[in-house]
Amino acid sequence: MRNLLAEILDGQGLQLRQWGDTEVPGIPVGATVFALLRKPDSTTPFFGLEKLLTRMRKGSIKTDAEAKIWFVQIWFVHLDLIYTSKNRAPAEMLKYVDAIFEREILIESVRAYVNDLVRKLDPDSISNNVIYKTLTDTSDGTIKLAVIGFLELLTEAGLLSTTDEDVYRQTLLSAAEMKLNFDRQLAPLMPSSDVAQASFTLLIQEEE
Structure with missing residues (x-):
C-alpha cells in the first residue's frame, strides 16, 4: 500500500x-x-500564486511583478541567514535545528542588502532595470511589511516554524528540500557561497 x-x-x-x-x-x-x-x-507549488501576490502586495508594493520581485529577493536574504551566515552548506540538512533567526534580523538584513548593495549601483547604467527600480523605490516601512508577508507565507507552507514570538526556525521539510534540490540541480550552478552576493550578481546580470 x-x-x-x-x-x-x-x-x-x-x-x-x-x-x-x-x-x-x-x-x-x-x-x-x-x-x-x-x-x-516538478512544478508542485507550496501555495497558490494568488496567495503569494496578496501577501506580498504591501505598502508601496502594488503590482504583481513587484510582489514577485520582493518575494524572490527576500528568499535569497533568508537563505543567507540560515546557510551562509552559519557556515552551512545546502547539503547539511541535519543542521536545520540551529537555523534560527529573529524577524527583526531578517528585516535589517533585507534593508542592508538594498542599501549596501543595490543602491550603490550606478543608477545611470541600470536605471531601466525593473528589479533595481522596484527595490530602490520601496520605503523602509514597506520592507518591513513585505518581510512579514514573506514569513507568513513560509510558515503556512511548513518551511519555517516559530520557536518564540517573532523568532523563526527552518523546518526539516525545508532543509530536506534544499538538500534534494542542491544535490540534483544546484551544486554545479552555485556562483558563490554568499547567497546574498549571488542575488546581487543576478541583479546586475539582468543588464547584460
Whole structure:
C-alpha cells in the first residue's frame, strides 16, 4: 500500500520521506516524521500564486511583478541567514535545528542588502532595470511589511516554524528540500557561497 501511495505521489511531483528520532535531531523520542518533498523537476507549488501576490502586495508594493520581485529577493536574504551566515552548506540538512533567526534580523538584513548593495549601483547604467527600480523605490516601512508577508507565507507552507514570538526556525521539510534540490540541480550552478552576493550578481546580470 505504501509503495502504491509513493507512486501516486511521485506522479504528482512529490516524494514521500520518513525519518525516525535516531536519524534526525529535533524529532521526539519514539516518533516518526513523514514529509512530502517537492521533486526538483516538478512544478508542485507550496501555495497558490494568488496567495503569494496578496501577501506580498504591501505598502508601496502594488503590482504583481513587484510582489514577485520582493518575494524572490527576500528568499535569497533568508537563505543567507540560515546557510551562509552559519557556515552551512545546502547539503547539511541535519543542521536545520540551529537555523534560527529573529524577524527583526531578517528585516535589517533585507534593508542592508538594498542599501549596501543595490543602491550603490550606478543608477545611470541600470536605471531601466525593473528589479533595481522596484527595490530602490520601496520605503523602509514597506520592507518591513513585505518581510512579514514573506514569513507568513513560509510558515503556512511548513518551511519555517516559530520557536518564540517573532523568532523563526527552518523546518526539516525545508532543509530536506534544499538538500534534494542542491544535490540534483544546484551544486554545479552555485556562483558563490554568499547567497546574498549571488542575488546581487543576478541583479546586475539582468543588464547584460
